[in-house]
Every structure is written in structure tokens, then in C-alpha cells.
Amino acid sequence: MKPIIAPSMLASDFANLQSEVAMLNASQADWLHIDIMDGRFVSNISFGFPVMQAIQRFAEKPMDVHLMIEEPELYIEQFRKAGADTITVHYEACTHLHRTIQQIKDTGAKAGVALNPHTSVKLLEDVISDLDMVLIMSVNPGFGGQKFIENTYRRIEKLKELILSRNSKALIEVDGGVNQQNAPLLLESGVDVLVAGSFVFSSADPAQTIADLKNSAK
Numbered sequence: 001m002k003p004i005i006a007p008s009m010l011a012s013d014f015a016n017l018q019s020e021v022a023m024l025n026a027s028q029a030d031w032l033h034i035d036i037m038d039g040r041f042v043s044n045i046s047f048g049f050p051v052m053q054a055i056q057r058f059a060e061k062p063m064d065v066h067l068m069i070e071e072p073e074l075y076i077e078q079f080r081k082a083g084a085d086t087i088t089v090h091y092e093a094c095t096h097l098h099r100t101i102q103q104i105k106d107t108g109a110k111a112g113v114a115l116n117p118h119t120s121v122k123l124l125e126d127v128i129s130d131l132d133m134v135l136i137m138s139v140n141p142g143f144g145g146q147k148f149i150e151n152t153y154r155r156i157e158k159l160k161e162l163i164l165s166r167n168s169k170a171l172i173e174v175d176g177g178v179n180q181q182n183a184p185l186l187l188e189s190g191v192d193v194l195v196a197g198s199f200v201f202s203s204a205d206p207a208q209t210i211a212d213l214k215n216s217a218k
């Protein structure tokens with residue numbers, strides 16, 4: 001099975017958002033990865049609802065929304081209305097994670113949970129069967145263009161074991177520092193969804209880079 005490719009809009013040219021989305025529509029990208037940062041959960045602020053709605057106007061592919069925000073439960077409905085197909089919240093930002101997962105599903109969106117590099121995958125064992133996706137951070141969240149953390153492969157293997165042992169249908173998404181070098185090993189470790197920001201948008205031919213990632217050999 002070929003991986004799902006989700007280019008991160010954070011690395012796109014915001015002054016030319018419409019043409020960036022058109023490029024992704026015409027490319028082999030499967031989803032648009034949307035990074036929302038609040039300046040509290042992470043020390044950066046990205047963009048909010050108006051920009052997301054602008055992307056939604058032109059996007060012909062599902063929006064995969066990664067919430068790097070405190071108290072995400074306060075905004076789930078609004079993100080769904082702004083076009084989110086998948087809503088991923090951080091384990092570290094949710095006091096009542098089980099309730100928040102149900103809240104996401106009640107909107108009709110798919111539910112994901114993201115784990116920072118220090119958070120053990122074991123902590124998901126009691127919710128894994130409720131999840132549509134787990135996002136493994138392979139950098140510390142907050143910024144694009146960071147270096148991939150090598151311990152990520154081990155974490156993905158452990159997560160894959162947990163998913164299989166619980167008969168969960170959750171997809172494994174990896175986010176941060178993904179490139180053509182680590183993609184094959186990530187797929188071999190069990191990854192289903194590759195997020196890539198700077199590697200795609202800083203390349204000379206983003207659509208070709210997306211195609212290359214899509215065809216990464218396991």
C-alpha cells in the first residue's frame with residue numbers, strides 16, 4: 001500500500017495560498033495538513049479560522065487539522081465548520097482526553113491524538129480502539145524545518161504493536177523532519193501517513209517531491 005501524503009500548509013507561501021492549494025489539488029497529495037498553533041501549547045502562532053476557511057474554498061482534498069493548542073475542546077465544533085475532516089488533539093493538552101475524542105467523533109470528523117517525542121505510546125492503550133489516527137511527533141512541535149528525531153522509529157514500532165494487539169483501525173501519522181531519506185524506513189516501521197512541510201515546499205518542484213514521497217519504497 002502506498003502511503004497517504006499530507007503536505008503541511010505551514011511551509012507554503014501564504015501570499016499565494018490559492019495557487020499553493022491548486023498545486024496540491026493537481027498533485028498526488030492525499031490530504032492537506034493544517035497546523036494550528038496558539039502561542040501557549042507551543043511557542044509559536046500560525047493561523048486560525050479565517051485562513052483555514054480560505055484554504056477550504058479552494059481545497060479539493062481532505063483537511064487534516066493538527067491542533068497544537070491548549071483546551072482544544074473549546075474549538076472542536078468551529079474547526080469542523082471550518083472544514084476539518086480529521087481533528088487531532090495533543091495528549092499533553094487534554095485533561096479529559098476520552099471525552100474530547102468522543103466530542104470530535106460527534107461532529108462527524110475523524111479523531112486523532114498526537115504525542116510529543118517524550119510521551120510514551122503506552123499511554124494510549126485505553127483509547128486506542130476509539131481512535132482513527134495517532135500522530136507521532138518526530139520533532140518537538142511548534143516550528144517547521146526541524147531535524148528529525150531518530151528515536152521515532154522505535155516509537156512507531158511500539159505503536160504498531162499496540163494497534164495490532166487491540167484490533168484498532170487507527171492510522172499512524174508521522175510529522176516533523178520527514179524527507180526522502182527517512183520516508184522508506186518510516187514506512188517499514190509501520191507509518192501510514194507522511195506529513196512533510198519544508199521538504200515539499202522548499203523543493204524546486206513540490207508536485208514532483210510529493211510524487212517521490214508517494215512512491216517511497218518500503
Ligand code: DX5
Nearest residue numbers: 141142144145176177197198
Ligand atoms: C510542527 C508541525 C509540522 C510541521 C512539519 O510543529 O506540526 O506539521 O509543519 O514541517 P517540516 O516537515 O518542515 O518538519
Ligand code: ZN
Nearest residue numbers: 033035066175
Ligand atoms: Zn503538524
